[in-house]
Amino acid sequence: MLTAIFESIHIYGLAAVISIGIAAMIKVIAVALTRAGTSQP
Amino acid sequence: MFSQWLDMFQGVDTLLESSLLIASARIGLIVLGALLIYMGTKGILEPLLMIPMGFGMIAVNAGVLFLANHQPGTLFVDPLVTEPGQLIDIMQVDFLQPIYTLTFSNGLIACFVFMGIGSLLDIGYVMTRPFESMFLALAAELGTILTFPIAVAMGLSYNDAASIAMVGGADGPMVLYTSLMLSKEIFVPITVVAYLYLGLTYGGYPYLVRLLVPKKLRMIKPLPPKKPVKPVSAGVKLTFATVACAILCLLFPVAAPLFLSLFIGVAVREAGLKEFTTLLSGPILYGATFFLGLMLGVLCEANTLLNPRIFPLLCLGILSLLLSGIGGIIGGYVLYFISGKRYNPVIGLAGVSCVPSCAKVAQKCVSKDDPGVLILPQALGANICGVITTAILCGIYVTVIPKLNPPKKTEMPAHAKVEAASSRVSPVAPVLH
Numbered sequence: 001m002l003t004a005i006f007e008s009i010h011i012y013g014l015a016a017v018i019s020i021g022i023a024a025m026i027k028v029i030a031v032a033l034t035r036a037g038t039s040q041p
Numbered sequence: 042m043f044s045q046w047l048d049m050f051q052g053v054d055t056l057l058e059s060s061l062l063i064a065s066a067r068i069g070l071i072v073l074g075a076l077l078i079y080m081g082t083k084g085i086l087e088p089l090l091m092i093p094m095g096f097g098m099i100a101v102n103a104g105v106l107f108l109a110n111h112q113p114g115t116l117f118v119d120p121l122v123t124e125p126g127q128l129i130d131i132m133q134v135d136f137l138q139p140i141y142t143l144t145f146s147n148g149l150i151a152c153f154v155f156m157g158i159g160s161l162l163d164i165g166y167v168m169t170r171p172f173e174s175m176f177l178a179l180a181a182e183l184g185t186i187l188t189f190p191i192a193v194a195m196g197l198s199y200n201d202a203a204s205i206a207m208v209g210g211a212d213g214p215m216v217l218y219t220s221l222m223l224s225k226e227i228f229v230p231i232t233v234v235a236y237l238y239l240g241l242t243y244g245g246y247p248y249l250v251r252l253l254v255p256k257k258l259r260m261i262k263p264l265p266p267k268k269p270v271k272p273v274s275a276g277v278k279l280t281f282a283t284v285a286c287a288i289l290c291l292l293f294p295v296a297a298p299l300f301l302s303l304f305i306g307v308a309v310r311e312a313g314l315k316e317f318t319t320l321l322s323g324p325i326l327y328g329a330t331f332f333l334g335l336m337l338g339v340l341c342e343a344n345t346l347l348n349p350r351i352f353p354l355l356c357l358g359i360l361s362l363l364l365s366g367i368g369g370i371i372g373g374y375v376l377y378f379i380s381g382k383r384y385n386p387v388i389g390l391a392g393v394s395c396v397p398s399c400a401k402v403a404q405k406c407v408s409k410d411d412p413g414v415l416i417l418p419q420a421l422g423a424n425i426c427g428v429i430t431t432a433i434l435c436g437i438y439v440t441v442i443p444k445l446n447p448p449k450k451t452e453m454p455a456h457a458k459v460e461a462a463s464s465r466v467s468p469v470a471p472v473l474h
Contacts, residue, residue: 003445004193004202011441012186015434018292019179022429023171025288026281030168033277 051106055113066343067102074098074338086240087398089327090334094236097338117339120146120229137339145336148221150329151214152302157326158214158396158428159306160318164281165273166422167429173419174392176372178426181392183368184209184361185434192357199445200224201231203438205354208235209361210431211242211395213333218299222439229340230351234358236337242362242395243402249366250406254386258377260411261385263419275311282307285429293436300432365393369423391420394427 047054056064074095081091101117108114118137122128132138144150167174185206192202204220204227216235220228250259286304290297309317373389387407391400400420407414 001190001194004190004199007199007441007445008186008189011189011434011437012182014437014441015182015430016179018433019175019426019430020172022285022288022433023175023426025284026168026171029281029284030171030273030277033274033280034271 052103055105055107059113062347063343066347067105070102070341070343070346071099074102074341080240085244086237087243089330090236090337091240093331093334094338094341097335098341099338101339101342115339115342118336120340137336140332141336144329144332146221148218148298150333150336151217151221152298153325153329154214154333155299155302156306156321157329159303159308160310160321160326162307162310162396162425162428163421164278164307164311164425166418167425168273168277168281169270170419170422171426173376174422174426175430176376177369177389177392177423178394178430179392180372180375180389181365181369181394181423181427182210182430182434183371184363184365185431187364188357188361191360192353195353195357197353197357198224199442201227201350203442204228204231205234205357206361207431207435207438208238208358209365210427210434211239211362211365211393211399212428212431213239215299215431215435217333218296219435219438222295223442227348227350227354229337229345230348230354231358233337233341233346234351234354236334238358238362239395239398242366242393243398246366246390246393246399246402247406249363250370250387250390250403253367253370254373254406256410258385259387259407260414261377261383262411262414263385263388263416264380264383275313279308279311282311289433289436293433293440295439296432296436299435303428303432362393366390369393369399385414385416388416388419388423391423392427394424394431396424396428397421399427400424 047057056067059067074097077086077091077095077098080086081088081095097117101115104115104117105113106115116135118135118141119131120141122131122138122142128138128142132142144153186209188206188209189202192205193199197205200223204216204224207216207219208231210216213232213236217228217232220231224231282304286300286308289300293300306321309321369389369392370386371389372392373384373386376384376389377386385407387403390406391403393399400417400423403420404415404417407416
């Protein structure tokens with residue numbers, strides 16, 4: 001039971017880190033490509 | 042004379058010859074099938090899934106006949122067959138066996154549904170507010186996380202606990218995929234439970250919203266953005282889909298088919314491939330949904346559902362969905378307080394990834410109190426992120442959980458299951474029939 005609780009926290013933490021990483025990646029892609037688009041003549 | 046008459050109508054004969062428990066279960070499931078059709082037609086449950094499922098359930102429990110050695114059976118599907126030679130024979134008799142073997146037991150049908158969903162998703166909503174949407178989606182995974190230790194405490198193995206916990210992700214194909222990878226023995230009951238409950242979200246979640254969010258808060262209008270929001274270009278969305286697919290496949294190769302299916306759907310839409318978009322969002326999505334419903338129905342045989350392991354799955358499935366809904370609303374409340382009480386907490390419910398039902402439910406709940414409140418764009422953003430977080434959790438569960446169970450002598454190790462699933466031989470364990 002304790003192992004299961006520990007694993008749940010571990011899995012949720014891992015999912016949170018990856019999800020936030022993906023959100024950050026979305027932001028970077030959106031900002032970078034929008035800037036690249038606006039800097040073109 | 043009477044026995045000759047019964048020989049002619051073997052559905053009735055098998056009913057009379059079976060035990061009282063099996064006979065009453067068969068009649069009960071025929072009635073349940075009819076009820077699903079009725080509720081699907083009335084829009085209480087999802088009609089696209091429930092009508093084929095109800096028909097399958099009725100036919101498989103009514104159409105039982107005597108096969109070789111006077112053994113009762115049906116001409117629909119036999120999930121027990123594992124030997125390649127036997128499989129070829131069965132495919133020529135059971136008319137749904139080819140669909141089961143070639144699309145269901147290897148997860149292809151789940152991938153088809155995901156391709157269709159991907160081609161319908163506009164990830165522009167996510168790209169304008171990625172952190173907010175992802176936060177709500179993570180909060181709405183509460184059921185997926187909390188149900189796992191509860192299920193273990195109730196005596197389920199880690200694999201089975203992870204599979205039933207995925208119901209909290211509220212994504213049918215993902216539950217199907219996880220249970221195929223982790224709990225081959227009980228993937229039919231888990232998937233049936235999941236789809237039945239997912240059908241209930243449309244009817245049940247509004248009560249949860251009314252219970253947890255006061256009317257005053259339900260009527261909060263979203264704040265207009267400080268700067269005018271530029272529409273996200275198709276190129277940006279395509280880049281995101283490509284990079285996200287590559288990274289997630291790299292991190293969780295076991296769930297790579299699901300990631301590929303979702304993001305290829307998104308890519309096809311954003312690349313402007315109209316013919317492929319029409320194919321994925323039309324024939325592929327609806328064809329897969331139809332056969333998924335039909336297959337789930339014909340797998341609902343009395344013997345399968347009389348499995349004593351079903352009852353805890355029924356309880357855990359509903360608990361998982363309930364906790365996810367509560368988690369989403371808690372996430373909405375967190376943003377409500379962070380934003381200085383100007384954020385509508387109902388949007389949090391859309392973090393539950395049943396696309397687009399939960400976003401529509403959230404909008405329906407607020408529209409009932411104030412038709413002028415439009416939360417659908419934010420809700421869709423959270424909803425799409427819900428799909429991504431559920432896919433991530435599916436990948437983590439499928440990768441991490443088998444490592445917690447030391448492989449037993451009688452159990453196929455996880456990597457062998459994956460290999461078996463990728464081979465053309467159906468590795469179904471003999472518990473269901």
